[in-house]
Amino acid sequence: MTTHPLRAEAVRGFAPWAGAAVLLMLGVMLTASSRTWQGGWAETAAQLHHALLIGMPLAAAAGCWQGGRERRRRTEELWGTAVRPPLIRLLASALPVALWVAVGYLVAVALATLATWLYVMGDSPRLTLVPGDAAALAAAALAGHLVGRSVPTTLAAPLLGVAGYVGLGLSADHGWVLDPASYVTTDLRPLWWQPLAMAGWTLGLALALTLAYAARRRATALLPLAAALTAGTLLVQGGSGLWRPDPLAHRQVCDTSTTPAVCVNARYSGMLPEVRAALSGITGKLHGVHGLPARWSDRGAGPRAREAPLPTLAPFGWSVVRGRLTHPDQYAWEAVAALSGHGDCENQPARVQLADEAVQAYLAPNPSQSRFDALDAKGDPAARAHLRASLAARAKLAGMAEQRRRTWLSAYFAARAHCGTEGVPSL
Incomplete structure (x- = not known):
């Protein structure tokens, strides 16, 4: 039986190591700060969300490193002779990294939830933000892959990670509704559709860029772009109304x-x-x-x-x-x-x-x-x-x-x- 290229990339390539790096990074960060969140569901949810400040740059750097793989191997011309269209070749290389960094984050969420359960003080688990955060990590990896294919230098991955960390750090305290890593407080809860809209915003932009870069019919990028703009419009119009005071806090x-x-x-x-x-x-x-x-x-x-x-x-x-x-x-x-x-x-x-x-x-x-x-x-x-x-x-x-x-x-x-x-x- 012939192994599908996507399965080979997902099982034996760089992608599992990228997911392990995200899990390790989050594990170290959460362990070091466990005194400040362990036992409180709201504190745990906020800490996991704020982990995007480091997780997204790391995911983008991992995607960028994967994107420059063929250039480092000097197999770009050989890969270009393949029968598969460019979009399929790109997705076969990019999607495993995007999926694995999301899996690494989800495993960290599961472990942090278990750690809080041991010392729970009240309330109930807060996992509302998890879908939007996992989608943002996958989108960062996909966008980073495009940068790795476009920028002809081996320093692209570390530079992209540093630039992403600085950019997210500068914007985190401004409370921009379109920032997937914006600061959240423990006494507010998002509306149920806010994380779904954030996932549509981040993934829609990443898919639109991917189709514009590699699709034969670049007009197909308009569909995910429209979805991203629709989600972004909902987020902007909702503004601070996307968050409601936690009734338990009062x-x-x-x-x-x-x-x-x-x-x-x-x-x-x-x-x-x-x-x-x-x-x-x-x-x-x-x-x-x-x-x-x-x-x-x-x-x-x-x-x-x-x-x-x-x-x-x-x-x-x-x-x-x-x-x-x-x-x-x-x-x-x-x-x-x-x-x-x-x-x-x-x-x-x-x-x-x-x-x-x-x-x-x-x-x-x-x-x-x-x-x-x-x-x-x-x-x-x-x-x-x-x-x-x-x-x-x-x-x-x-x-x-x-x-x-x-x-x-x-x-x-x-x-x-x-x-x-x-x-x-x-x-």
């Missing part, structure tokens, strides 16, 4: 068994037990205290009435890594600092500062407080005096009888909405 999932209640963003609902455990020492000490906010919330923006903001869980890699709080004690202290409500007040009187420090030291001490105290102890007379007063206030609040401390804390939190000394009890 919802809260709450545990009302504590006072205040603990609420986290619905995208990270799996983090609720972790956050509740980090705050359990605080809520236990606040049992029976009045004047507290109704809940802690993780809205990312300003809290609503009767709410105190929680320290943000996103972006990953800082306070949250793979579904776990990296420093629960630091997280608890930041939550207490937000609970007092005096963080936005400037030039607070000394009595209010002492009260804030005493409350924070009692509910959730700053993990670095001992270091700060040591620095104040070596500071100027004003710093040493403030340290002595702060230590005395902390000791007095911690040494109060339980009922008296509840009464004091109730008065303290009742005055949380005011700047200045109004209503703040003294120690």
